Amino acid sequence: MQRAIPNYAAILGPQSIETLGLIVDRVMKGERGLLHLEPDTGSKLQFFKGPPGSIVCTVPLCEGCLGSCTYCAVKFARGKVKSYSIKSLHDVVRRCVHQGYREIRLTGQDTGVYGHETGETLVELLQALDAIEGTHMFRLGMFNPHHILASIGEFLQVMSSPRFFKFFHIPLQSGSNNILSEMERRYSVEDWQSAVRSIQKKIPLATIATDIIVGFPGEIDEDFDKTIEVISDSKPSVVNISKYGDRPGTVASRARNKVNTSVKKDRSRQLSALVAEVVTEQNATWLGWTGPVLVVGAASKGGTLCRNASYKAVIIQKRLTPGNTVDVEVTMAHRTHLAATVIS
Numbered sequence: 450m451q452r453a454i455p456n457y458a459a460i461l462g463p464q465s466i467e468t469l470g471l472i473v474d475r476v477m478k479g480e481r482g483l484l485h486l487e488p489d490t491g492s493k494l495q496f497f498k499g500p501p502g503s504i505v506c507t508v509p510l511c512e513g514c515l516g517s518c519t520y521c522a523v524k525f526a527r528g529k530v531k532s533y534s535i536k537s538l539h540d541v542v543r544r545c546v547h548q549g550y551r552e553i554r555l556t557g558q559d560t561g562v563y564g565h566e567t568g569e570t571l572v573e574l575l576q577a578l579d580a581i582e583g584t585h586m587f588r589l590g591m592f593n594p595h596h597i598l599a600s601i602g603e604f605l606q607v608m609s610s611p612r613f614f615k616f617f618h619i620p621l622q623s624g625s626n627n628i629l630s631e632m633e634r635r636y637s638v639e640d641w642q643s644a645v646r647s648i649q650k651k652i653p654l655a656t657i658a659t660d661i662i663v664g665f666p667g668e669i670d671e672d673f674d675k676t677i678e679v680i681s682d683s684k685p686s687v688v689n690i691s692k693y694g695d696r697p698g699t700v701a702s703r704a705r706n707k708v709n710t711s712v713k714k715d716r717s718r719q720l721s722a723l724v725a726e727v728v729t730e731q732n733a734t735w736l737g738w739t740g741p742v743l744v745v746g747a748a749s750k751g752g753t754l755c756r757n758a759s760y761k762a763v764i765i766q767k768r769l770t771p772g773n774t775v776d777v778e779v780t781m782a783h784r785t786h787l788a789a790t791v792i793s
């Protein structure tokens with residue numbers, strides 16, 4: 450990196466949170482060439498502060514992952530799994546609740562590996578957090594399906610608590626087992642489908658979010674067709690589509706069977722059209738729904754953004770106080786959100 454950017458001001462590692470302020474000060478005073486790649490002291494959580502003026506805050510459960518996906522560069526920065534203890538997370542979340550945060554996002558590169566190296570489990574953590582009294586709700590971050598399948602019953606039991614948004618972010622990446630194997634994703638399409646089916650059976654109004662990479666090296670029409678088939682069958686409510694792009698230093702970036710850019714664009718367009726259809730159809734099922742929503746804040750295109758228990762974006766054309774809960778009726782279903790009016 451020093452060779453690539455010879456006149457750098459400062460290089461900091463992902464663990465350099467303690468020195469960040471000092472380094473910025475020194476750079477502002479004109480210093481250059483500061484290198485601070487600090488070892489992980491495990492102390493990052495004690496610096497946790499939520500954003501001011503918001504009712505949403507993000508608490509990291511763990512860093513790193515157990516994967517070695519052939520396209521991923523995040524692994525180089527985050528490394529092995531490091532989980533915060535249940536006790537320390539319990540303390541931080543209690544502080545967040547006390548400070549008035551109403552939506553608490555529990556995050557990690559893969560929350561499913563929480564506790565892998567400490568012996569504590571994600572289910573135990575969620576049970577402990579569920580017991581914290583207050584008017585807040587949790588949104589659990591992304592987890593890979595194979596890390597959750599062994600304890601899916603207990604996991605869904607705790608996720609059924611009213612304290613948790615019924616939001617499940619489970620990346621699929623491809624509907625073809627050949628491509629998943631090339632990606633070294635370490636789960637099969639069937640594993641993903643099994644996790645999704647279990648969630649939908651136990652929590653019918655759950656929002657399933659997933660990620661798809663189109664045009665991974667070696668992806669042929671048959672592989673892409675399988676992705677289309679899996680998405681049409683399972684109908685996730687949120688699909689984040691990305692076109693494969695090289696990340697320097699990764700195994701996939703050295704592949705010789707890259708997919709042509711125009712093919713990637715075409716597949717991305719086809720999948721986006723399908724997702725728009727699936728999501729519009731699903732959102733229409735919410736028409737006439739009445740129930741409570743949490744007021745989050747001003748929506749980017751006008752009105753007030755709220756979330757119902759399924760984490761659906763509900764927009765109300767009225768100024769409401771963030772943090773309050775109001776009862777609404779859904780009057781229109783759009784592709785990106787539901788429109789509603791207040792009924793209480």
Ligand code: SF4
Pocket residue numbers: 513514515516517518521522523524558559
């Ligand atoms: S894609 Fe996710 S699971 Fe795979 S190596 Fe990267 S961070 Fe880990």
